[in-house]
Amino acid sequence: MDIKSKHIRFDCTDAVTTDIASDLDKLLSKTNNIREAYKQNPLPLFTQLDKTDDLSAMQVLGETIRKDAQRIVVLGTGGSSLGAQVLVQINGWGTPASGMVQAAGPEMIFADNLDGQSFERLLDEAQLANTKFIVVSKSGGTAETMMQLSCVLTALEKAGLNAPAHVSGIAGSGSNTLRDVADRAGFPLLPHADGIGGRFAVLTNVGLLPALLMGVDLVSVREGAFEALTSFMEAPVDEIPAAIGAAMQIAHAGKNRNISVLMPYTDRLERLGFWYRQLWAESLGKDGQGTCPVNALGPVDQHSQVQLYLGGPDDKIYNLVTAKNQSLGPKALAAACDIPELSWLQGRHIGELVAAEATATYTALKENARPVRLIEMDDVTGHSVGYILMHFMLETIIAAGLMGIDAFDQPAVEQGKIIAKKLMAESSN
Structure with a gap:
């Protein structure tokens, strides 16, 4: 499953492992009913x-x-x-x-x-x-x-x-x-x-x-989000990245892969991981259900997380996000570093090494039979970020529908707020 929108490519080919194939088809068929319900009663978000x-x-x-x-x-x-x-x-x-x-x-x-x-x-x-x-x-x-x-x-x-x-x-x-x-x-x-x-x-x-x-550019942000929404409303379900993503994540959860890792390979998407973490956890963690979202950042977390991802338990699904056309940055040309040990870096841009490391992580996960989805942006722009924000909101909403829960409340959070206010009131008396 490899789908290209105007500025973003979603490649789920290596995330659809053989053990979820039949479950994925059943879940995808259910997403059409979810989509039709929102067509009849669109959310204010839409x-x-x-x-x-x-x-x-x-x-x-x-x-x-x-x-x-x-x-x-x-x-x-x-x-x-x-x-x-x-x-x-x-x-x-x-x-x-x-x-x-x-x-x-x-x-x-x-x-x-x-x-x-x-x-x-x-x-x-x-x-x-x-x-x-x-x-x-x-x-x-x-x-x-x-x-x-x-x-x-x-x-x-x-x-x-x-x-x-x-x-x-x-x-x-x-x-x-x-x-x-x-x-x-x-x-x-x-x-x-x-x-x-x-x-x-x-x-x-x-x-x-x-x-x-x-x-x-606010207009560009909303235009990107509208493109993602239009795909959700009009495309066949097996061509909607958010529907595929939701069905895929729920299917993997059924195989005890209860952790969803979002790992961008650019500083300008670092906060996306924190936003996604709240969105997924607070929307889906109910009634004893839900999967655990984890945010990582490449390449830095190759030195703190990837050992676990490759050598640890097969309990995760991986979502790598790259930006292929972002600035390559400075080039390594210093004479002092022109030595055999660094010959492979000489004359190369920083961005080239980032891209190589992202590809290496993707390849290593695939070769270790770990389910990995690649989300490849053309660049980090208002349009592409607007699209990806709407995409993950739709993916979350569809996942909630597949799980039979309300994506929009947070009863456990409210319980904590009530307790905290009571403690403050009691201590002030």
Whole structure:
């Protein structure tokens, strides 16, 4: 199974092992019923892709945020942050060369984990005057995010700075805590799209507003996502990469391959692995079901994970992601390194070695009879990343349908939130 879209190739040939072939066919046939159900009742995730009215509101708020900003700090956790990180990484954020991105505009920081010492440093009074904060919470009451916001407002007040000039955000509609705080403090909020949960919200303002501020082409992102959606809605099921991927993953789970490894071979897709990890785990880990998503990065994790992948238990399916046309980077020509031991590197680009190592990992997995899927992008662009984001959301939604579970709730997460709030309330009495 080797399918090429406009900018991405999905090669599942070596992921369809003989022991899952019959199960795969049965599961694929079931995906057509899942697809027809969503044709009859499209998700808001699908219907918002061809909208443009929300883009103008983002652009207006973006101009306000950029004004006098040297730092932009995004307050949000999980789906309120990870998708945006994937999109801004298209232009180099979060890579070793991220300083070049910052030189062209404000520094962007995602405060997605709660840590007292780290956040105290972010609120250094000497930098507050040139810092803008974007607070994101669909529920309007996420504990970690509201704690951060409360500390930001406290720090701004202490520094004599006006909250509306430094804070803006995105919140769900209706009455919620974040909207109440914003009304009291006077800072603006954009509406979080109704009916789209946080981990599926990357193609809404949740992901697109930070991407806009980092110079990403938002229209291109949505066009790529729409291409993936069109394939899902119109192509035969055995030609839909997301349907094949979902059926393949569930079939392998039935053979006790309960770990799904996503391993990009480019720095600019490193955050994709973290976004995928939340999407797959939180959507499918229910009713005693689900498989464990693992994120890796090539080539670096060839030195920390591939020994296990090749020599350890056959309990994983591997998804390698490459970008064949990305910059090859510098060339090795130094006279001091012109020695026999390095003759195979002389005159070669870094990108050539990355490509060779990706091919080597793929080949080694195949030769060790480990199921491996290759996802080959032409390059890391707004269009290709938009496509791959929609692809994995569709793959997750289809997998949930095959498993007979709701992809869109997270009861175990909510249970933890309730316990944490109770503990805080009890300790304050």
